[in-house]
Amino acid sequence: MPDIATLLQVLLIVVKVGVVTMILFGLPLPLTWLERKVAGHIQVRLGPWRVGPHGLLQPFADMIKLLFKEDIVPYKADKLLFNLAPLITMVPAFAVFVAIPFGDSVMIPFINKEVTLYISDMNVGILYILAISGLGVYGLILGGWASNSKYALLGGLRSSAQMISYEVAMTFAAVGVVMMTNSLSLVEMVKAQSGSFLSWNIFYLPVGPVWFVIFLIAGLAEINRIPFDLTEDEGTLAAGFHTEYSGMKFAFFMLAEYVAMVTISILAVVMFFGGWNAPLEVPVPIPPIFWLVAKAAAFIYFFMWIRFTLPRYRYDQLMTIGWKILIPVALVNLLVTGFMRI
Amino acid sequence: MLLSYLPILIMIGFATAMALGALFASFLMRPRNPYREKLSPWECGMEPVGDATGGHFRVHFFIIAILFVIFDVETLFLFPWAVLLTDKSISLFIFAEMIIFVAILALGLIYAWAKGALEWV
Numbered sequence: 023m024p025d026i027a028t029l030l031q032v033l034l035i036v037v038k039v040g041v042v043t044m045i046l047f048g049l050p051l052p053l054t055w056l057e058r059k060v061a062g063h064i065q066v067r068l069g070p071w072r073v074g075p076h077g078l079l080q081p082f083a084d085m086i087k088l089l090f091k092e093d094i095v096p097y098k099a100d101k102l103l104f105n106l107a108p109l110i111t112m113v114p115a116f117a118v119f120v121a122i123p124f125g126d127s128v129m130i131p132f133i134n135k136e137v138t139l140y141i142s143d144m145n146v147g148i149l150y151i152l153a154i155s156g157l158g159v160y161g162l163i164l165g166g167w168a169s170n171s172k173y174a175l176l177g178g179l180r181s182s183a184q185m186i187s188y189e190v191a192m193t194f195a196a197v198g199v200v201m202m203t204n205s206l207s208l209v210e211m212v213k214a215q216s217g218s219f220l221s222w223n224i225f226y227l228p229v230g231p232v233w234f235v236i237f238l239i240a241g242l243a244e245i246n247r248i249p250f251d252l253t254e255d256e257g258t259l260a261a262g263f264h265t266e267y268s269g270m271k272f273a274f275f276m277l278a279e280y281v282a283m284v285t286i287s288i289l290a291v292v293m294f295f296g297g298w299n300a301p302l303e304v305p306v307p308i309p310p311i312f313w314l315v316a317k318a319a320a321f322i323y324f325f326m327w328i329r330f331t332l333p334r335y336r337y338d339q340l341m342t343i344g345w346k347i348l349i350p351v352a353l354v355n356l357l358v359t360g361f362m363r364i
Numbered sequence: 365m366l367l368s369y370l371p372i373l374i375m376i377g378f379a380t381a382m383a384l385g386a387l388f389a390s391f392l393m394r395p396r397n398p399y400r401e402k403l404s405p406w407e408c409g410m411e412p413v414g415d416a417t418g419g420h421f422r423v424h425f426f427i428i429a430i431l432f433v434i435f436d437v438e439t440l441f442l443f444p445w446a447v448l449l450t451d452k453s454i455s456l457f458i459f460a461e462m463i464i465f466v467a468i469l470a471l472g473l474i475y476a477w478a479k480g481a482l483e484w485v
Contacts, residue, residue, distance in 0.1 A: 206447060360449060
């Protein structure tokens with residue numbers, strides 16, 4: 023029989039998980055609006071404007087539209103896998119957030135109890151994130167295969183080949199960060215970078231910036247965004263692996279994509295930009311979580327900016343970048359980092 | 365210890381429940397009007413030819429998958445080493461060891477490169 027303290031801890035975990043899940047489910051609403059607004063302004067348009075002030079209600083209209091869309095399952099499709107694939111993509115994208123730290127502990131005023139701003143501080147945090155986010159590939163390839171459509175199959179194969187290729191480079195970047203901070207736990211990683219912005223991993227010269235560039239390129243490819251959005255190459259592949267999906271199942275794929283973008287942004291901040299640490303001592307008290315959110319938001323904006331600025335790579339160029347440039351550079355950088363740390 | 369892994373299970377349960385809830389809500393509201401043409405796989409409006417999942421795909425995807433397995437497992441071996449690297453009593457020894465390991469890894473990459481496994485024509 024578990025005692026009261028353990029039960030309270032479990033209750034706290036359930037509450038935290040509930041809050042994080044709710045936020046993640048709601049996140050695509052502001053992000054889709056922002057993405058279209060950024061697109062509009064970069065292309066000298068207004069972006070969404072008609073639905074609500076400044077088009078702010080546009081994502082809600084989109085949500086209602088997706089809810090009311092007919093659910094189409096192609097008659098040749100493998101019904102079970104076709105229905106399962108969106109869930110297999112979406113659930114791991116959410117499960118990653120168990121290990122992501124948003125801040126150190128805070129005092130809750132009324133019950134006088136200290137609560138940590140992360141769900142769980144696993145001692146294998148970074149390894150867990152890499153492993154679970156890698157599971158999303160199964161959803162893509164199963165969705166592409168189960169649709170039994172040529173475009174979807176090709177899209178599924180291409181996206182899985184792309185994602186597994188860049189996962190190697192991403193793992194190398196993670197090893198680099200582990201070497202610089204001596205810990206697999208993300209909370210320890212952030213604590214190792216406390217102080218001014220000069221103690222952030224990005225300023226661990228000369229290897230820090232190289233690891234960051236490797237991580238950023240691999241991350242862009244992992245979340246399938248331009249210039250690496252070969253999975254949704256509409257010029258050659260219709261819509262890639264989700265060609266045959268409609269309604270809510272299509273929405274789940276999009277949701278997973280947006281959640282993955284947020285994950286990569288927060289990971290970049292935690293691994294290289296000091297997490298919730300302030301860049302400089304500020305005289306006014308600013309809650310640490312503000313810094314994490316601000317830095318992550320800057321990264322999200324950066325990804326959107328890139329999307330509407332750069333063209334798309336060809337598939338052979340994608341493979342060349344992944345295997346012939348990123349991995350050799352990572353191997354050399356690994357030895358240099360090791361030499362610096364011993 | 366176990367308590368730090370319990371949230372994973374809870375999170376998977378929550379996410380699945382919310383997804384199924386959204387699917388159910390859409391099930392109640394959406395129209396149902398299927399006919400053969402609408403349910404056919406999308407092929408630019410033509411009558412679809414043959415089966416897409418007959419097992420025909422480029423062997424190159426398979427080669428990439430094998431390369432991935434090799435390299436990913438080898439990067440996994442680097443993690444314990446990376447954590448222990450600053451331990452002064454063994455650091456020089458494990459650093460030398462890792463140079464050999466990375467050299468073998470690089471040799472594998474050079475071999476795959478020379479054999480043309482990384483070319484995509």
